[in-house]
Amino acid sequence: MDTLFWRLKDENLLPRKYFEVDFPMIVARKIHNIKSKPPLSKPIIETHSGDSLLIDSHSLDSSRYSIVGADLRFSSDLEEKLKKHQLDVHLPTVLVAECVLVYMTPQQSANLLKWAASTFPVAMFINYEQVNMADRFGQIMIENLQRRQCNLAGVEVCRSLESQKERLLLNGWENAHAIDMMKVYSFLPQADVKRIEELEFLDEKELFEQLMQHYCICWASKDSSNLGLADITF
DSSP: OOOHHHHHHHTTOOOSOEEEEEOHHHHHHHHHHHHHOHHHHHHHHHTOOSSOOEEETTEEEOSSEEEEEOOTTOHHHHHHHHHHTTOOTTSOEEEEEESOGGGSOHHHHHHHHHHHHHHOSEEEEEEEEEOOTTSHHHHHHHHHHHHTTOOOTTGGGGSOHHHHHHHHHHTTOSEEEEEEHHHHHHHSOHHHHHHHHHHSOOSOHHHHHHHHTTEEEEEEEEETTOOOGGGOOO
């Protein structure tokens, strides 16, 4: 259901090319939605140049947008599919993972991070997922998910902000930072925070803060072109 490509287009912030990767079953559903809904298909057609769009049940490729059905645990297959869709690894690249790595074993996520670090000479990797999962609140989160048959195979790396940074640094990234979402919330423009908090009264502020302290944003970079990626922060 992610709409980042369309929002970037609306704000005239599209990168040279936007790639999206998910399991083939999810990709098939998204492609069906794109094909059947003009507000989704029209921006892709508008930004396309050259030959006709390449589209099948598990992938769609245009000049500026590509969606690929792949399993991130198998990086060689992933790389083959991305390059088939004209991925240029020499362009500065932002890679975003949103609650993805936690569903892989630590070895599998390490392999993915190593692949990314060795494939892209100028890149930033941004990861959003759980943190501080070794405390009591974190254990309750894990137990609730397990009751729904949802296994967090990589949760041991989510022990702390330090363990999150360490994983990135051990797998080929030159620098790494991590902050919890409560810290992110404190950085938001206070006028916006005040407006949002007035829309709906929050009577469980302590619970909200606990939850925000158990999710984090981590980012790491490699910068062979000296673009100043290491200086990017909140």
